[in-house]
Amino acid sequence: xxxxxxxxxxxxxxxxxxxxxxxxxxxxxxxxxxxxxxxxxxxxxxxxxxxxxxxxxxxxxxxxxxxxxxxxxxxxxxxxxxxxxxxxxxxxxxxxxxxxxxxxxxxxxxxxxxxxxxxxxxxxxxxxxxxxxxxxxxxxxxxxxxxxxxxxxxxxxxxxxxxxxxxxxxxxxxxxxxxxxxxxxxxxxxxxxxxxxxxxxxxxxxxxxxxxxxxxxxxxxxxxxxxxxxxxxxxxxxxxxxxxxxx
Amino acid sequence: xxxxxxxxxxxxxxxxxxxxxxxxxxxxxxxxxxxxxxxxxxxxxxxxxxxx
Numbered sequence: 001x002x003x004x005x006x007x008x009x010x011x012x013x014x015x016x017x018x019x020x021x022x023x024x025x026x027x028x029x030x031x032x033x034x035x036x037x038x039x040x041x042x043x044x045x046x047x048x049x050x051x052x053x054x055x056x057x058x059x060x061x062x063x064x065x066x067x068x069x070x071x072x073x074x075x076x077x078x079x080x081x082x083x084x085x086x087x088x089x090x091x092x093x094x095x096x097x098x099x100x101x102x103x104x105x106x107x108x109x110x111x112x113x114x115x116x117x118x119x120x121x122x123x124x125x126x127x128x129x130x131x132x133x134x135x136x137x138x139x140x141x142x143x144x145x146x147x148x149x150x151x152x153x154x155x156x157x158x159x160x161x162x163x164x165x166x167x168x169x170x171x172x173x174x175x176x177x178x179x180x181x182x183x184x185x186x187x188x189x190x191x192x193x194x195x196x197x198x199x200x201x202x203x204x205x206x207x208x209x210x211x212x213x214x215x216x217x218x219x220x221x222x223x224x225x226x227x228x229x230x231x232x233x234x235x236x237x238x239x240x241x242x243x244x245x246x247x
Numbered sequence: 248x249x250x251x252x253x254x255x256x257x258x259x260x261x262x263x264x265x266x267x268x269x270x271x272x273x274x275x276x277x278x279x280x281x282x283x284x285x286x287x288x289x290x291x292x293x294x295x296x297x298x299x
Contacts, residue, residue, distance in 0.1 A: 215255040219253045229294075231283050241281075
């Protein structure tokens with residue numbers, strides 16, 4: 001490198017937001033204390049690589065009980081269970097290999113709804129769900145034998161039943177903070193949650209923009225103390241760093 | 248830490264978090280800084296390059 005040389009580095013990830021790819025026997029655990037009442041909403045984005053059958057997006061048991069959502073039918077459909085209410089195989093279909101926004105709402109009377117990509121897909125009543133039985137695992141069930149293959153991103157838990165206006169704002173990737181009690185955005189290397197209690201054991205692999213990757217790009221670009229640097233986000237979750245050598 | 252050392256933090260896009268990160272990262276008056284938004288504006292990436 002000599003004065004005037006320019007080094008450009010682009011750090012990118014496959015997600016619009018930070019995400020993780022869950023591989024064999026991985027999961028992220030959310031403390032059971034996060035949902036301890038009947039009234040809550042869960043919002044998240046998911047990207048299924050498919051075509052695995054019975055890939056658990058989230059589950060709080062060793063098997064199918066109390067609360068779970070999964071990909072079934074060769075990964076083409078979403079089904080699950082809330083409390084004692086099972087919504088069976090092929091409850092509704094969602095495309096694979098695209099990011100889908102899913103919201104689950106549950107009220108004090110046991111009514112629950114599932115939205116996908118801003119559309120109401122499921123509305124059922126009679127659930128006896130009253131809180132998580134165990135830690136909520138993302139990407140697997142507690143037996144670790146039903147791996148979800150894909151990404152889960154921007155998981156948010158609210159202590160209210162989100163209305164359609166609020167769900168639309170989340171679908172538009174707005175940062176809805178009212179009644180937000182827990183958020184995992186999967187963006188930090190350390191993967192600490194920013195709201196709520198401490199993480200459980202997390203064994204997912206993160207492919208979002210990492211602090212370490214941006215650091216490496218800048219370290220590689222610097223030659224002298226008077227070098228000039230630029231940094232910007234170009235495509236979603238893609239960071240460009242530029243270093244001009246002035247040694 | 249020495250001249251050329253790089254520190255990067257990704258923090259939520261609010262004044263408190265940004266203030267705390269920059270305060271923790273700063274070493275000297277000659278340090279260089281970069282900052283850009285990420286995660287659809289929900290977070291910011293702050294890069295610090297220490298210069299003696």
